[in-house]
Amino acid sequence: EAIAIAAAYADEWPLLVLCPTALRDNWRNELLKWVPRLCSSGVTVVKDSSSELCTSNGRRQAFVVTYGLLPRLVANGHLHAGQFRVVCADESHMLKTAGAQRTQSALPILREATRAICLSGTPVLSRPAEVCIMTRPCDSTSCWSHDNFLHTALAHHPPTPVHMPPIAPSAGLILESTIMIRRLKEQVLSQMLPEKRREIIHVAVARDSRQELSALLSQRSAIVSAMSDPNLSREQLARAKSDQQALTARLCKLTGVAKVCT
Incomplete structure (x- = not known):
C-alpha cells in the first residue's frame, strides 16, 4: 500500500525510503x-x-536509506531537507524519541517533503508525547503543536510523576479524521492474503567452523541432558542454564557468520 501511494505521486519522484x-x-x-x-x-x-x-534520473529513481546510516549522511551533507519530495518512513515508531539522532535527522526531511508516508504496526497506547513526535511529519495545521495535542490527549486523565494515562478517545478521533489510516487486524485478516511460507535454507559452512559448530552442539546436548538430573542443586541448575545460554549465543554467532558469507 505504501508503494502504491508513493507511485501515485511518481511525477514528484525520486523517492526516498527510510527503514531499519x-x-x-x-x-x-x-x-x-x-x-x-x-x-x-x-x-x-x-x-x-x-x-x-545522485538524483539525475528523477522519476525513475528510488533510494533506500537505513535509520542507522541516516544521521551520518545528513552530517556529511549528502542528504538534506528538501532534497526529496516523496519520502516514506517505514517502522516510523523508531522516530518517537525527540532527542534521538535519527529523529532529529529524519524529521526535517519528512517535513520538507511534499508527500510524507509514515508506516507503523506498533501500538502506541499510553504515551501521547511520542504520538505527537511521530505525527509531526504529517503536520500541516497549527492544531498539531506539542502542547495542544497533549492537552487534547490528556484532557480527562492528567499525568502523574509515575503514571502516563492512555490517549483519550478524542485524540484518536483527531488522528483518524486527519492524517492516520488505521487498519485493524480483523480487517487485514479478511483479505486474500497469501499463506505463510516456511522453508529451510541450507548454507555452506567452512570446515573449521563446521568442526567448532559440531563441538558446541555436543557440549550443549551434554548440558541439556545434565539439566534433567533431579539431584542437581539450585546453584548447579543455574550454572547449567547460564552455560547453555552462552553456548547458544556462540552458536548464533557462528551460524550468522556462515549466512553472511553465503
Missing part, C-alpha cells in the same frame, strides 16, 4: 516488483555514509 537495516533489501525487491518502470539500477540501497545520492 533488516528491511532495506526487502524494500528494494518490493519496489522492483510493484513499480514496473523501475529497472534494477533505478533502486539504490545506500550502504555507505560517503555515498552521493
Whole structure:
C-alpha cells in the first residue's frame, strides 16, 4: 500500500525510503516488483555514509536509506531537507524519541517533503508525547503543536510523576479524521492474503567452523541432558542454564557468520 501511494505521486519522484537495516533489501525487491518502470539500477540501497545520492534520473529513481546510516549522511551533507519530495518512513515508531539522532535527522526531511508516508504496526497506547513526535511529519495545521495535542490527549486523565494515562478517545478521533489510516487486524485478516511460507535454507559452512559448530552442539546436548538430573542443586541448575545460554549465543554467532558469507 505504501508503494502504491508513493507511485501515485511518481511525477514528484525520486523517492526516498527510510527503514531499519533488516528491511532495506526487502524494500528494494518490493519496489522492483510493484513499480514496473523501475529497472534494477533505478533502486539504490545506500550502504555507505560517503555515498552521493545522485538524483539525475528523477522519476525513475528510488533510494533506500537505513535509520542507522541516516544521521551520518545528513552530517556529511549528502542528504538534506528538501532534497526529496516523496519520502516514506517505514517502522516510523523508531522516530518517537525527540532527542534521538535519527529523529532529529529524519524529521526535517519528512517535513520538507511534499508527500510524507509514515508506516507503523506498533501500538502506541499510553504515551501521547511520542504520538505527537511521530505525527509531526504529517503536520500541516497549527492544531498539531506539542502542547495542544497533549492537552487534547490528556484532557480527562492528567499525568502523574509515575503514571502516563492512555490517549483519550478524542485524540484518536483527531488522528483518524486527519492524517492516520488505521487498519485493524480483523480487517487485514479478511483479505486474500497469501499463506505463510516456511522453508529451510541450507548454507555452506567452512570446515573449521563446521568442526567448532559440531563441538558446541555436543557440549550443549551434554548440558541439556545434565539439566534433567533431579539431584542437581539450585546453584548447579543455574550454572547449567547460564552455560547453555552462552553456548547458544556462540552458536548464533557462528551460524550468522556462515549466512553472511553465503
